[in-house]
Amino acid sequence: AQTIHQWPVAEIKAVGSPLSLGCTIKGKSSPNLYWYWQATGGTLQQLFYSITVGQVESVVQLNLSASRPKDDQFILSTEKLLLSHSGFYLCAWSLWGGAGQNTLYFGAGTRLSVL
Amino acid sequence: QQQVRQSSQSLTVWEGETAILNCSYENSAFDYFPWYQQFPGEGPALLIAIRSVSDKKEDGRFTIFFNKREKNLSLHIKDSQPGDSATYFCAASVTQVVGQLTFGRGTRLQVYA
Numbered sequence: 001a002q003t004i005h006q007w008p009v010a011e012i013k014a015v016g017s018p019l020s021l022g023c024t025i026k027g028k029s030s031p032n033l034y035w036y037w038q039a040t041g042g043t044l045q046q047l048f049y050s051i052t053v054g055q056v057e058s059v060v061q062l063n064l065s066a067s068r069p070k071d072d073q074f075i076l077s078t079e080k081l082l083l084s085h086s087g088f089y090l091c092a093w094s095l096w097g098g099a100g101q102n103t104l105y106f107g108a109g110t111r112l113s114v115l
Numbered sequence: 116q117q118q119v120r121q122s123s124q125s126l127t128v129w130e131g132e133t134a135i136l137n138c139s140y141e142n143s144a145f146d147y148f149p150w151y152q153q154f155p156g157e158g159p160a161l162l163i164a165i166r167s168v169s170d171k172k173e174d175g176r177f178t179i180f181f182n183k184r185e186k187n188l189s190l191h192i193k194d195s196q197p198g199d200s201a202t203y204f205c206a207a208s209v210t211q212v213v214g215q216l217t218f219g220r221g222t223r224l225q226v227y228a
Contacts, residue, residue, distance in 0.1 A: 042221075049213070051213060102208035102212075102213070111156075
């Protein structure tokens with residue numbers, strides 16, 4: 001069975017500090033990987049997606065970056081946090097290619113508070 | 116421009132009633148429509164999905180009705196339970212295009228006992 005693990009569960013950070021959030025998928029080889037951001041009570045905004053190691057596509061510019069250093073790992077980071085970065089960050093995976101590639105399975109999320 | 120629109124931000128029903136959540140979309144190329152259920156503090160979970168070749172998809176108490184001509188769909192939750200209280204997101208994508216799943220703003224459903 002596939003499992004998706006996000007870390008940390010929650011973070012409280014200061015404005016201007018760096019950030020690194022991680023996501024690992026086990027039990028599925030070569031998945032598509034995604035980062036989404038959700039404001040409190042808000043919709044899900046796609047940030048990045050990756051279909052293979054080393055390749056990441058940006059969907060919106062929010063002073064964030066993403067990397068996929070391994071097939072099963074997706075990292076979201078920034079060198080300088082803004083207040084507007086606060087929210088719920090969700091990692092997701094889908095099958096590579098075909099009819100299943102837009103069926104996303106989400107992790108439990110990381111709650112980020114920027115003060 | 117909002118490509119996927121959910122008409123109600125919130126909906127309240129009594130236990131045992133049928134909850135109806137509505138969704139419409141702009142892009143006629145969309146051909147895959149999943150609904151996600153999200154409880155507070157958790158990630159969204161896939162609930163049920165339909166492809167545009169069908170007009171109805173049923174899974175237990177959950178049914179999607181799809182109208183391609185009108186570009187709208189609805190999620191019916193039969194015999195609603197307090198445990199169904201959650202936020203429901205309608206989403207849409209073009210099957211052949213990766214990384215393009217677009218979400219609506221969500222409908223918060225409250226089921227009272």
